[in-house]
Amino acid sequence: MEAVFSVLVGVFFSVAIYLMLSRHSVRVLLGVAILGNAVNLLLFAAGRLTRAVPPIISANEDVLAPSAANPLPQALILTAIVISFCFFCFLLVLVWRAFRELKTDDTNEMRAAEPQREPLPPLGY
Template sequence: METGLSILIGLFFTVSVYLMLSKELVRMLLGIAILGNAVNLLIFTAGRLTREVPPLIPEELYTPAVQTANPLPQALVLTAIVISFSFLAFLLVLAFRAYQELGTDDANEMRVAEPADEQAPPQGY
């Protein structure tokens, strides 16, 4: 199971790097989303994929009597999912606004493009 997930994680990293090296913003954002999923799978796989009992300790014991599942990777992945979703939403809004302002989603064209509404910069404070 872990070997298959390791290969899948490697494929996710490969695809995400390929997409992030693209010139179009949408492909870059898809690469960032896939990279986040690859990291989540990596953390989850590093925490061991075993079928253990839940990490619940009876009241009369200070340590578990049997081997339990590790809850830390699950908590880290859950937190990472929330953070990566909010980061992706921010980047989507930023890319859409840049497209509205410059009229292109090509990163090279954005460097030389003039804003659609040419406004004078503010003069001091």
């Protein structure tokens, strides 16, 4: 099961990087969302994938069973899901506003905020 998750995490990371290197802001937005999911799957796979024993301490035990899944990555994943969703919503509004103002989603054409390039003075005397 870990091998399947490892391959899936690798595919998600490579697709996310490919999309984030694009010129179009919608593809960059999707790449960021996929990257967040890849990190969540990586954390999930790092916490021992097992269906045998859930990470619950029963009433007659004092400690967690050694064969149980690690509960810490699961808590980290819940936090990461909330953070990545908020970041995705912020980027979605940012891309939508940029498209509405500039009428393009091409990041190379979004140069309105940059100062105009002035010609350099001559180098010689």
